[in-house]
Amino acid sequence: MLEIKNLKARIEEKEILKGINLSVNNGEVHAIMGPNGSGKSTLASVLAGREGYDITDGEVFLRGNDILELSPEERAREGVFLAFQYPVEIPGVNSTYFLRSAVNQVRKHRGEEELDAMNFLKLVKAKMKELELAEEFLKRPVNAGFSGGEKKRNEILQMTMLNPSLAVLDETDSGLDIDALRIVADGVNRIKNQNNAQIVITHYQRLLDYIVPDFVHVLYDGRIIKSGDKTLAHDLEEKGYDWLIKNA
Amino acid sequence: MSANTDTIDEFVSSEYKYGFITDIESESLDPGLNEDVIKFISAKKNEPEWLLNWRLKAFRHFEKMENPEWAHVNYPPVNFQEISYYSAPKKKGDGPKSLDEVDPKLLETYEKLGVPLHERARLAGVAVDAVFDSESIGTTFKEDLAKAGVIFCSMSEAVQEHPELVKKYLGTVVPYTDNYYSALNSAVFSDGSFVYIPKGTRCPMELSTYFRINAANTGQFERTLIIAEESSHVSYLEGCTAPMRDENQLHAAVVELVALDNSEIKYSTVQNWYPGDEEGRGGIYNFVTKRGICKRNAKISWTQVETGSAITWKYPSVILQGDNSIGEFYSIALTNKAQQADTGTKMVHIGKNTRSTIISKGISAGKGQNSYRGLVQVGKKASKARNFSQCDSLLIGDKCGAHTFPYIEAKNSTARIEHEATTSKIGEDQIFYCNQRGLETQDAVNMIVNGFCKEVFRELPMEFAVEAQKLLDVSLEGSVG
Ligand SMILES: Nc1ncnc2c1ncn2[C@@H]1O[C@H](COP(=O)(O)OP(=O)(O)O)[C@@H](O)[C@H]1O
């Protein structure tokens, strides 16, 4: 699914990613952990194609195709989805309209028929029920005035509707209470199948009780300094990062 | 006097698709402004003597006035001697008696502009008066309107057919002494629309005027007068376009609305004059005076979508003279490229319990400069007057500007005036968020701008709201890198 080779990226002359290597296969869930400022969000942004980064070295392949030359919207249509650590408010833009436009862009790209308003509503309402989101949500502007938890659930709703092949969730669990956490995790588990993959960025092992990762990686100072299975997350919860950083 | 024929010059531009020139023989007055020009125009239109005298008085007043400098716009002084004050498509013989006799080239022009005039393709439920350069070339649905007692015709025709109405109301809302451009307009106006709605009548369809400047070096000075008798109702819309030319052209219109007791006038504008290019070459100078007067319980509502013109200078206003009268102003002004707009409104509260609402949405992109200028005035006797103003500015990019100049003068302590203003910028993070969901940057910008303008679109008649939205999208093309 995803192959990252020796990826190096700078922002404003400062090197943030210092040679990332990562392979994610179909059907896998990878967790990325690491202290604040280690470059997790930067990695997510670079994968999604955000402007402002200098990619100084390395390659990123999605299903065998180099995606570094693609625009953010092309990557999105190719199936890359980023659940933002800080979802952006877009005042004035109706959530339903926004989401339907997004879904139809992606469908068009895949050669599928676009959804009309009726069918879209049917689909989105069913998904919202699963995420325990009130229907009036659809009438509000995108993320505007949403609580932290609502914003995160909205990210999951969008993910569910767009059905991406590679979803990157950037600290989607931060600031959620345990019920919301469960709902978000259920959302991820529901889209999971043998033809897609998820990268879950988190600080907390507790999310990984619900979304069970196949691999756990520790990102520190722009490099993956340790990879392991889900037990690594437990070790980190117990011992923190210091023991790894000292060895790095 | 010279007859000129424009060469065919089809401009291909994705940005301004109305930039074409109609190749038609026209009769134009040589450039220059003096009393003879005014006498020529008046004679051409076979006007009664009182009207000629009024024009001449206006001209003499104009000569004593100076170009206003207070607006937040920049442009070299207009040389009034370089402008031709009269240009009209040349008529064969007596001129067309009905629309079916109008030169097919003109009909074609309006068709291209999306305003079909001929019998088969007329816009359903909308009567159109088409003004080409200095003359109205025809009005649709006249007979249907006449059945309801509604008069909808060109100003020239009204002067001939309904002189008593014109004489009674012309210049009563905007006197020629009002300002520099209203004085000029009063002296040289050539045509425009005239509307009269009789007592107790609800106009059975939307009325609309489509203004088109075609000839080079001409100014368009139209004059519109709408009279709503007691307890009547009318909704009127104007649209405007012009060819792309390198030199600036002047459009100085005057619009007067008279809303008698319990009547309502809804006046909407979709202004798309040629805006000029990125460097500020060419485009229309749109210096317009629009004002309405409300008698008891009357309501006037101005809605404008201003996307064109190099410079816009325009403040549709309402004089709330009658008790309980209502004035509204809903505006979207977009400046892209090197466009400059200084626009807003004046709400003058004179009667008791008068209410006004101002919703202004300014969008600046490219090197555009957008200013809102509004005055809310409450007179001594206007007890319990209320005003609510909301002025929002949206910036796209770093080279544009937005400015807000709200003025409040309240002489009655029971007045309640509320003013809210916001400035926001389309952020790189918002665009990236939309991109990440598969949306193109231009679509994202359009979506955000349309959302920003929603409250105003809601006020437009249905048929035009969609058009206005599309127009905004087109005007924003190339606004993001
Ligand atoms: N726009 C920026 N300009 C300069 N430095 C930045 C910018 N964004 C992030 N950084 C720096 O890059 C490093 C990694 O940040 P980030 O990827 O957000 O870390 P994480 O998500 O792991 O907490 C930090 O040192 C941060 O200060």
Ligand SMILES: [Mg+2]
């Ligand atoms: Mg982060």
